[in-house]
Amino acid sequence: MTDDRKLEMTIITGLSGAGKSEAVATFEDMGYFCIDNLPPQMLPRVVELFALEGSRVDRVALVFDVRGGKYFEHVGEALAFLRDAGIRYRLLFLEATDEALVARYQSSRRPHPLVQSGLLEGIDRERRLLSELREQADVVVDTSTLAPRELRRRLEETLLAEELSGQLFVSLVSFGYKFGLPNEADMVLDARFLPNPFWVPDLRPLTGKDGLVREYVLERPGAKEFLDRAAELLRFLAPLFLSEQKRRLVFAVGCTGGRHRSVVLTEALRELLAGDALLLTAVSHRDLEKSG
Numbered sequence: 502m503t504d505d506r507k508l509e510m511t512i513i514t515g516l517s518g519a520g521k522s523e524a525v526a527t528f529e530d531m532g533y534f535c536i537d538n539l540p541p542q543m544l545p546r547v548v549e550l551f552a553l554e555g556s557r558v559d560r561v562a563l564v565f566d567v568r569g570g571k572y573f574e575h576v577g578e579a580l581a582f583l584r585d586a587g588i589r590y591r592l593l594f595l596e597a598t599d600e601a602l603v604a605r606y607q608s609s610r611r612p613h614p615l616v617q618s619g620l621l622e623g624i625d626r627e628r629r630l631l632s633e634l635r636e637q638a639d640v641v642v643d644t645s646t647l648a649p650r651e652l653r654r655r656l657e658e659t660l661l662a663e664e665l666s667g668q669l670f671v672s673l674v675s676f677g678y679k680f681g682l683p684n685e686a687d688m689v690l691d692a693r694f695l696p697n698p699f700w701v702p703d704l705r706p707l708t709g710k711d712g713l714v715r716e717y718v719l720e721r722p723g724a725k726e727f728l729d730r731a732a733e734l735l736r737f738l739a740p741l742f743l744s745e746q747k748r749r750l751v752f753a754v755g756c757t758g759g760r761h762r763s764v765v766l767t768e769a770l771r772e773l774l775a776g777d778a779l780l781l782t783a784v785s786h787r788d789l790e791k792s793g
Contacts (some may be wrong), residue, residue, distance in 0.1 A: 515595030677759025709764025759788030
C-alpha cells in the first residue's frame with residue numbers, strides 16, 4: 502500500500518428500501534467509484550488495489566448492508582481496518598418509517614432480505630441489526646417523505662457539506678409537530694409561541710412562501726428576536742462544530758402544521774445568515790404540502 506492516505510471512502514448503509522440504490526447513483530454521478538453490496542472482508546483488498554501506484558481512484562463509495570448475510574457480521578471489523586490504516590471515511594445511514602418502507606415494498610413487489618414470517622417483522626429485525634451502525638453514522642438521512650430526486654438533492658447537500666473546508670453546512674428544516682419531529686434533526690426550535698396564521702381566514706389557504714403570511718409572522722412580537730438569537734446561536738456554534746470535524750448541522754424549526762410560521766422563519770433565517778463566511782445554508786420544508 503503506497504498512497505492510502507489520499508483515499509477517501511464513503512460507507513453507505515441503512516434499511517432496505519430506504520434509497521441506497523439512489524444514493525449509489527448519486528455518488529457515481531459525482532465521480533465516485535462505487536461498489537454495491539461488497540462483502541466487508543474484501544475491504545482490505547479493495548483498499549490495496551486502489552492504493553497501487555498509478556491508480557486514479559481517490560474517492561470510493563461502498564455499500565454494506567444485510568444482503569451480505571453472514572458476511573455483513575464483519576462490517577465492524579472492516580470499519581476498524583479503515584481506522585487503523587488511517588484512511589479517511591464517513592458513514593452515511595439511510596432510514597425510513599415502517600409505513601414508508603411497507604408502501605415501497607408493496608409497490609415494487611420485491612421481497613425484503615430478512616422476511617421470515619412477515620414484512621414488518623423483517624423491517625424490525627433489520628433495524629435492530631443496524632442499530633449500532635446508525636449510532637456511528639456521520640450523516641443520517643430519513644427518506645420517508647423524499648422522492649428520488651429530493652433524496653439526490655439531500656445527498657448532494659450532504660456531500661458538499663462534508664467536502665467543505667472551514668465551513669459548516671446548515672440544513673434548515675421547517676416541519677409540523679402534528680407530523681412528528683424530523684428524525685435527522687440535530688437541534689429543534691419551537692415556533693408555536695407565535696400566533697398561528699391558520700386562524701386568520703385570509704391566510705389559512707396560503708403558506709409561509711406567500712408574502713402576506715411572511716409579513717404577518719415577522720411582524721408578531723418576538724419573531725425578530727427569535728431569528729436574531731437563532732442566528733447568533735448558529736454563528737457561535739459554527740467554529741466549535743468545525744473544530745470537532747462536524748461539518749453538517751440539521752437545524753429544525755417547527756410549528757403546528759409546518760405550513761406557515763416555521764416556513765417563514767427558516768426562510769428568513771437563511772437570509773439572515775447569507776454571506777456568513779463560516780456558514781453555508783439550505784432550506785427544506787418537510788410538511789409544506791401536507792394538509793392532514
